[in-house]
Amino acid sequence: MSASSHVIAAAAWVCLLAPLAAVLAIALGGNRMPRRAAGYLATSSTLIAFAAAVTALLATLGHTAGNRRTITTAFGLIETHTLQIKLNLLVDPLALVMMLVVSGVGTLIVAYSIGYMKGEDEKRRYFAYMAFFVFSMLLLVEAANFFVLLVGWGLVGLSSYLLIGFWHERPSAVAAAKKAFIINAVGDAAMALALFLLVQHAGTLDFYGAGGVFKQAVSLGGNTWLINIVAAGLLVGALAKSAQIPLHTWLPDAMEGPTPVSALIHAATMVTAGVYLIVRAHPLFEQAVHVQQTAAGIGAVTLLAAGAIALVQTDIKRVIAYSTMSQIGYMFLAAGIGAYSAAMFHLVTHAFFKALLFLAAGVVIHALDGEQDMRKMGGLRKKMPRTFIAMLIGAGALAGLPPLAGFFSKDAILATADSGGVYDKMLLTAGIVGVLLTALYSFRLVFLVFGGEQSESARKQLAKHRGPEGPRWMTVPVAVLAVLAVVGGWLEIAGLWHPFSRFLAVVAPSIAAEPGATREWLLSAVSLGIALGGIWIAWSIYSARTQQAPKAPRALVEKLYFDRAYDLLFYRPAVWLADRLESWFERPLIERSGEEMASGTVIGGRFAAAIQNGLARSYVLLVAAGVSVIVLLFLVLR
């Protein structure tokens, strides 16, 4: 191991353990720690994690492209003759990208929380959970085997549950937390089953190394049935975590948590995990072609459905939530057709502009004392000019306007989809329609919130604040993210400059065909035109007055009936079954049997008490009789 490998290994552990240390300190400190200190501690711990990630990046860049994988082992977790699982961390370009996004964007969001959660009584709990969330996600992305990845995967689900249900006095928040946890548990279970199969057939869960799962991918692929089941199990896990249809229903409800939590879930942690998993496990998915194509198809369906639903939502956070689903749909589409670097690129830029949108929305909500209904906003442009600009940058990046981040990353996805067969052309069409929807809903949000006249209630709320845009703890992270949402896309410019995909190519070389430069520019022009068209439509409908907006189709308001269908399919039958079990088994058999046992014991006790007559000689007689019976039995049965 060279000196720089030691640096990388140490940085990986610091990056992982710093947030965990903050969690433990806050949890063990209890009341002795001031509430304010908890916020500073959580922020600085994620900042340390970010610094460690940067260190690891710089040290890794010093290696040649072929040697950029460092695996560091702490100790064995499960060690048997046939299966060895160790707690080992992996640092390679893919993990580094995720580490930087998770810790970097995470730091900004946690810092923002210091301002946003001011006056909250349970700040310590909040910041401990936030740091724990970052830790879980870092464990997920730094895992060097599927076992550790699954642990991180589960912990991410747990921390999202804790944070979505942070305001535990609200029944709706508790319900949303449970929903998120249960749907994620479905994914976790599917993934665990896939891993059991891998243990059985591959005999290891390590990603890399001589006998690693990915080395064996081709031989595993010889068994079509097996590889398809494994890939499908991983895909279901990814769908649940990344809120793709049909396991997406938890994500909009997760808006019940505080706004920075939504930003953390949507931008830095959690929902990107599914994309990461597909990119990380691409050798397996490439052996199961149909499963990978299904992933792309699901991504396309999700990006359309979520984009359409986002058009009619009235809650500012829910619009952004559906937009996340839609954008993750793009990433699934890209990962599904094998354009891994395009998927990861969009993941990174999305983290910037989605965190920006959420945090800017948080500033608005903060200024309006918790109001989230966009119909009651409007005209905030004059009172909150800086937030307006931030939101405009975020929406522009989301809609894919050059030179903002989303333009480059979305075009990279569309361009790779352009070069394939019929299926890819269908995906491309979905992607282009998605561009229209994206522009429409993102600028609908901007125009509804910031355009037009100020509403009566908004004016009243704003009058209460001296500085409506919040304390510096909130404005600075928003500003940083706004800058990132502008420059983040310059990591990769089609035809000119490809450092990002070249960096990732060691881990996940794209299998999608490279499009020609002319076609790519043409496609960019087309999608830009469509995006501008969408913005123009949004302007013509929503810029003037809210009341003129066309009536929303019922199916969209009902979120395409997914919640209702699940209610009918799963919830009601379960309740019915539980009711029947209660009236058929619980009451007659289990409850009654308790009573019967009690009365039987009383009767038996009375009988046994009669033998205890207190006469020593009768006891002796009984003993003698018993011994005689035993002796006789021996003699007879011998």
Place this chain on the structure above:
Amino acid sequence: MLGPAIAWYLVVGSAIFAIGAAGVMLRRNPLIMLLSLELMLNGANLVLIAFARLHNSPGGQVFALAVMAVAAAEVVVGLGLVVAMARRKIEIDVDLLSRLRK
């Protein structure tokens, strides 16, 4: 092997044991009951030692020694009870000693 055949030892041992058992079951005087108990134990001891001789192994004798130790301990407790009863001028009859039942 020295002495009579094993069957004789068994007959004598069983007889002593049976006499003891009858005494325990039929007599009401605790002193006599203790005596009878000793008879039962010694009947068993006789059989144990007889078999030890027969098989030429010390196991039976060890057991017999253990039984004697137990018997000694038991007599200490039993006689202690009898003396306590006599001190309190309680009639010496085990059938009357059933108060703990109530």
